[in-house]
Amino acid sequence: MRTAYSVETVRTAERALMAQLPHGALMQRAAAGLAAACAGLLRRVYGARIALLVGSGDNGGDALFAGARLARRGAGVTAVLLNPERAHVEGLAALRAAGGRVASAEAADGVLRGADLVVDGIVGIGGKGGLRPDAAQLARAASDGGAVIVSVDLPSGVDADTGEVRGTAVRADATVTFGSYKPGLLIDPAREHAGALRLVGIGLELPSRPDAEALQHADVAALLPWPEAESDKYRRGVVGVVAGSARYPGAAVLAVAGALHGGAGAVRYAGPAADAVIARFPETLVSAGPPSKAGRVQAWVVGPGLGDGADARQALEDVLASDVPVLVDADGLRLMSPDAVRDRTAETVLTPHAGEAAALLGVSRERVESGRLAAVRALAERFGVTALLKGSTTLIAAAPGSRGHHTVRVNPTGTPWLATAGSGDVLSGLTGSLLAAGLSGRDAASVGAYLHGLAARELGDAPLTAVGVAEELRGVWRDVAG
Template sequence: MRTAYSVETVRAAERALMAQLPQGALMQRAAAGLAAACADLLGRTYGSRVALLVGSGDNGGDALYAGARLARRGAGVTAVLLSPERTHAGGLAALRAAGGRIASAESADRAVRRADLVMDGIVGIGGKGGLRPEAEALMRAAYAGGALIVSVDLPSGVDADTGEVHGAAVHADATVTFGAYKPGLLLDPAREHAGALRLVDIGLRLPSAPDAEALQHADVAWLLPRPEAESDKYRRGVVGIVAGSARYPGAAVLAVAGALHGGAGAVRYVGPAAEAVIARFPETLVSAGPPSKAGRVQAWVVGPGLGDGAEARQALEDVLASDVPVLIDADGLRLLSPEALRARSAGTVLTPHAGEAAVLLGQTRERVESARLVSVRALAERYGATALLKGSTTAVASGHHPVRVNPTGTPWLATAGSGDVLSGLTGALLAAGLTGYDAASTGAYLHGLAARSLGQAPLTASAVAEALRGVWGDVVG
């Protein structure tokens, strides 16, 4: 599990540790890790040219001390001081003692353009807002020169806690972060700025409950259900799917595909697309409805391609009256109100994309996309449900749990029908007995992994569904 902690939590842990260590020892630990990561990225330190963009405070101090270590290994290190009067005095003295140079105002641009590696020590984890014009101009010079960009703790200009980016921000090739990941490093839009992440352990003692986390293979393997010798279709989980319409029969087919390839013991389909579903998946159990008369299920999926007419509203109400977990997607979300969920005894999972989430929250789509962590938490709280916010970084929130951020997504999943597959897959996991929180985050992980397995090329939702079996085997194997 990759865990992330808020700035406040990290700083509290740093203060507690610094009280036990000699002065400056914690910064030296961070600088040693930062220098080692930069040397690894450079490949050959001796003779390389390194430019440090040094802001005020400890972030600039980390860069200066790391620069001193690189200079002692034979690199030509030049520091550009963005706040000379507030530069970390100890770090500056260490760099000078190691043979590093300080760029003048006239030579700063040239030093950055000629560098093999530029270290972004402009703003620390407490920074707010975008880069100032001088720093932005220097970063443009770094990009133009083709240097490797390494950010210290996080890319300057991004919000460490939320992943928001207000104004210009550094686009790093790698970010070396200290003590713990910060939530913003796991979420877009900030994640796109961070590049490859490297964590330097500096000995912090952190709480057991993080602010955000990202599942990894071992976590998903532990969560995935496995049939036992005595398993039958009901023990494995029967999922009911209410989806599709005369206009959108494919939504039903894709949701059923996600459920069947996602481990369901059986799928009961209710809706007008039964003929299309049976033609593709003859093992599906079909019913004309209503859902409450379709037979026994352990979970329901409702909404993909359903439409917004009277029949769709009645189907949603019927499903919500059940006492099993329900996943609501697409058209089901457009018919939903917070009041409709308050009387439910079983769990509910909402799976909106940013546009749907904006309607549910009364926000703009731009606000939802720029503040994904805040938005997914707000959805879960307002509707008393597990919320899976789809997008460039899929995030899952539920009650007091840490927000789970999915690390496996790919832009190629932005294709028609992929959300229907995810709904069916997650519904199958709900029917197998996973909580809404675990089913949503595990479903998102497998969904992204299936898309990645198809390569960096255009894909279809049907192909993603077909690939689920293979990646499931890779995870549990």
């Protein structure tokens, strides 16, 4: 599992460690890891031309000490100092002693034009807002030069705690971060600026409760529901699906497809698209009556393609009045009563995309997309639910007071090809099936998003369909389980 901690937490851990170490030892650890990562990105170190963009903080010191190590290995290293009078004194001395050179910001264009690799040490993890004009100009020049760009700890100009980018920021090919991942390295839009991530351990002791985490195969495998020898379809969990309409019967088919591949023992469908569902999935248990009369279920999925008529509203109210976990998506998010959601005693999972989240929170879509972490936390807090915010990075925040509420989960498996009609319906059915199998809202949403994204990746870097994603779920389930 990748865990990420806030700037305050990391700095507290750094101060505690520095108090136990000789002066400068912690920076030397970071510089050694940075130099090794840079060397790995070069065809050869000897004779390589390396430019350091050096600000006034500790990141600048890390860059200078790393540059000194690379210079001793025969690289031609030049440091461009944004604030010469505030540059790290010992780091600068080490670079010069190793044969490195120093250039002013005015001479940066020539230095960057000939560089094979650029080290971004402009701003540290405490930076807020975009880069200042002089630094922004250097960032643009570095990108235009064609060199490999490596950021120190995080790309300069992004917010380490939130993943927000409020102006010009460095776009790195790789980011070498120290001690811990920071939330901004995992969450868009900042994640797009970070490139490949490399974590260098420097000996920090961090708390057991991170601010963000990203599950990996082993974590997901441990959460997957498995039938036992005495299991039957009811013990494995039955998920109910209320989706589709005369206009959107396909939404019902896709939600059922996701549910059938999600681990539950049976799927009950209640709605007007029963003929379409049975034609595609004859194993589905269908009902023409209201959801409450459909039979026993352990969880409900409601909303995809439901429409906005009186029948849709009544079906949604019927589901929300139940005493089992409920996942609400798509049209259900528009129709639901916030009070009916807040008053539920069983778990509720909301799965909006950015536009739907914006409507629920009463803000612009742009605000949600630029501040995804704040948005998913606000959804969980305001409605008392587990919130799954779909998008370029899918985020999951648990309901207030529940286990893991402090830690937002970041799904690492998504792909832009999932931005296609019906893929969210498949995710809803899949996640609802995991709820019915007994997973908590947080775990069901996390595992569902992980498998969903992985299924899309398995289909390759090419256009895909929602049906194709659903059909791929069985294979990725098997792969994750090992």
